[in-house]
Amino acid sequence: MMTLWIVIAAMLLMAAVILLWPIACYKQGQENAPVLSQKQQNVSIFQERLAELENEQTQGNLDKSTFQQLKTELEKTLLGDVQFEEQPIQKAPKNVSIQNWLVMGVITGIFVLACLATYNSLGASDKYQQFLTLADAPLSEEHVAETKAPDFAMAVKALKVKLAENPEDIEKWFLLANSYAAMGDFRQAGEVYNKVAGILGEDKLGYAAAKAAYAQMMFPVAGEKMVPVVQQAINEALRVDPEEPTALILQGLNAYQEQAYPEAIAAWEKAKIKAGEAQVRKFLDPAIAEARREMGAITPPVMQQEKSDQKIAETITKTASIKVNLDISPALRAKVSPQERIFVFAKAGMPMPLAAERLQVKDLPITLVLDDTKAAMPTAKISSAEFVDITARVALSGSPRASKGDLYATAKHVAVQKGVEITLLIDKVVD
Known part of the structure; x- marks a missing residue:
């Protein structure tokens, strides 16, 4: 993190130099610029014209009397020009305007503050390390205890501090619940999910998912049995969102355990509407196929395919x-x-x-x-x-x-x- 801030500071310093450099260069250029006057300009013009007349005389284009007459007129013109007070044509200012420095300073300050604000909003998320921890850590309890438990413990501690400051931060509540689940503490995870549902209320998006996650955590706590607290959470989730996939999966599992295969199949088919692709492929489709085999309700056109699938499954099992x-x-x-x-x-x-x-x-x-x-x-x-x-x-x-x-x-x-x-x-x- 220190390296990141050093890089940011260096880049902001470079940006400030780029913005202020033109003023510094302009001042130096003006100080080194030559100061010309009308007198100097007239003398220079006289010398150039006189050189031209002498060149014409040398080439024989002017006789001596004509050359002398033109030279006299040129000298009179010069005398008339230089007798007036000298008026500078260009004069370098002593200093660049304070107003110029002030404007560029304000622009530079706004640029630096805007960069820092943008980073704080989009890049300096305190959830990033937590995200990496949750994304990389497997859910196996022994691995957590061996290598990841200290990280999760730190994440839980940090999240509790943040939530004490802002108890309405739903994202951090979900991160806290996920951390407990990854540690294998399903009871604590369930309590946090239930608290999230209470904070949201039934009319808010995410209530059904929180209730379903609460049911999912309490299911293993109850010894993988459909106890009343789990069933009630499932019912509340489905009442708000009839297509909530986690609740439907648990509902189908309960029906399967009770050998109510048609109800299990119906729940799992409905769960496929909002379930993720991996969840459908790895759990729902195999579970539905097995429930159909258990039920024996296989229509003739599908029979041959199901037999083939069953042979493949038996081969894999062996x-x-x-x-x-x-x-x-x-x-x-x-x-x-x-x-x-x-x-x-x-x-x-x-x-x-x-x-x-x-x-x-x-x-x-x-x-x-x-x-x-x-x-x-x-x-x-x-x-x-x-x-x-x-x-x-x-x-x-x-x-x-x-x-x-x-x-x-x-x-x-x-x-x-x-x-x-x-x-x-x-x-x-x-x-």
Whole structure:
């Protein structure tokens, strides 16, 4: 940041020099300009004319008497011209006008202030570092705890200070909620989203999205169950915006879990209206296809295509597996109870794991396989991803969410395909 300000100061200084340089040059030029008078000009004209007459005489065009007569008349003319008081034709001013300096100084000042104001408005956004942090950071809890947690903690602290100064800044409330979600603190994120909805009110744009995000955060907090608080938030979001995609996805998920496949399909089809392209391709279309297969309501013209899709899906499922050789370091094993829980899961950028396994410290060492049979949800399987991050965590608190003191190991960007085998040694501690 210091380098940026030095560059800005240098550029503004150059701009000021460019604006003021013409006045300085004009003053210097005027001081060095020769001062001419009428007398000097007349003498110069006399000398030039006399030289012409002498040249004419030398060439024989004038005889001596004519030359003398013309010379006498020229001398009389010169005498008549120079007998008057000398009047300067050009005189350099002693100083450039103070008014000129004042005008250019004001223009330079306005230029500098305008540049600074423009930068402050468009370039010096205090959200830029927060944006980079949120954009670059994956949502996996263990990665946040390992590398990004301090950054998010600082971002949360800074956002709270800003919001204390301006509690009506909706953008910063959303950034705060996103920061909590990226840290894996879904309860805090949900509370902030709910607060945003309260600040906005039902008549403001963004209310439905905030309510839907609140429902989305509270869903994993409730153990991925459609508890009343989640359902109420979904209903409030859809009452204001019947096409709110996040609320419709959750509504469809609830219907799917209750085996109400037509209702699930209807909700997910409606969610596609406003959902993003990636969300439609990676979740909604596969979820709708699976709900149709479960329902068995496949029309004859579509049957052959669905069978083909099902074969492809089965092939992908058979080849989408990762073998994990898991153990814990002897030093850490001695510090924990054999009954402590271990959560092993694979994620691909979303809070919901694509495959998960639960065991205890006493089970180590162990070799396990993560595939579609270990999916936490039927619509979110490991076969839907090309690469995943795999984490094994000894949860001393007993919660799947990372807590200070938990022991863990992680492997990043693991290819999802048959035959892939990795080794994880739990040897790190969450700070």
